[in-house]
Amino acid sequence: MLDLKDYKSILCLSGELPNADFFSTDLPIIAADGATNHLMQLGITPKIIIGDLDSVLPEYLKIIPSYYHHDQNFCDFEKSLQYLEKNKMLPAVIVGLSGGYLDHVLNNVNHFLLVGCILFAPPIYGFALNEGKDKQLTLPLNTKISLLGIPDAIVTTKGLKWNLCDDQLTFPGKNSCFNRTQECEIEIQVHSGAVLILVYDEITSKKP
Numbered sequence: 001m002l003d004l005k006d007y008k009s010i011l012c013l014s015g016e017l018p019n020a021d022f023f024s025t026d027l028p029i030i031a032a033d034g035a036t037n038h039l040m041q042l043g044i045t046p047k048i049i050i051g052d053l054d055s056v057l058p059e060y061l062k063i064i065p066s067y068y069h070h071d072q073n074f075c076d077f078e079k080s081l082q083y084l085e086k087n088k089m090l091p092a093v094i095v096g097l098s099g100g101y102l103d104h105v106l107n108n109v110n111h112f113l114l115v116g117c118i119l120f121a122p123p124i125y126g127f128a129l130n131e132g133k134d135k136q137l138t139l140p141l142n143t144k145i146s147l148l149g150i151p152d153a154i155v156t157t158k159g160l161k162w163n164l165c166d167d168q169l170t171f172p173g174k175n176s177c178f179n180r181t182q183e184c185e186i187e188i189q190v191h192s193g194a195v196l197i198l199v200y201d202e203i204t205s206k207k208p
Contacts, residue, residue: 002093002125002201007118009089011080012039012046013108014055015099018122020044027093030084032076035096036060050083051076077111094119113150113196126198134189137199139181144200147176153193159186169195 009028012035020042031046034055039046049056049066069079084090097108098121119126129135149169157164161180169175
């Protein structure tokens with residue numbers, strides 16, 4: 001189950017957002033430009049809007065603080081991450097990363113992999129695990145989980161239905177998609193490279 005206690009903010013991008021109940025938290029909610037429109041439709045007012053401000057509706061700019069960043073060499077996601085880093089609001093929970101144009105989603109994933117954040121795109125949450133790191137997770141039996149080498153990695157796992165043992169994962173190439181937990185306690189070790197881990201969190205996503 002997704003636990004927000006280790007994070008300092010929620011950053012909302014312009015893709016598909018969780019339902020309004022997810023935002024019932026004390027964490028500051030930050031909107032990357034046009035994500036403001038989606039949040040306000042959910043009845044959620046962000047703490048600040050960040051970006052070149054070309055997508056947010058003008059009426060929201062009148063009532064919500066904003067940080068204008070004009071440099072078109074950076075996307076609004078990058079600008080938002082820079083702001084969060086400067087203001088000591090990382091690591092963050094990233095929502096709205098998926099949905100919309102495929103190239104936009106891939107670019108979002110590209111930037112996400114560079115920071116120690118977590119993404120939540122119900123029913124999936126995900127994080128990157130880098131070389132020399134290992135991760136223990138407690139999950140319900142038969143939880144669906146995918147491991148993707150980004151762009152490549154050598155990985156060993158314990159507790160999965162199809163365990164890896166010094167296996168190479170590459171993107172593009174062979175990855176461990178739609179694996180399943182066979183034990184409640186699983187372990188993932190990354191011997192080299194980096195892995196994007198996506199966990200299907202049915203419990204959190206089905207909250208009323």
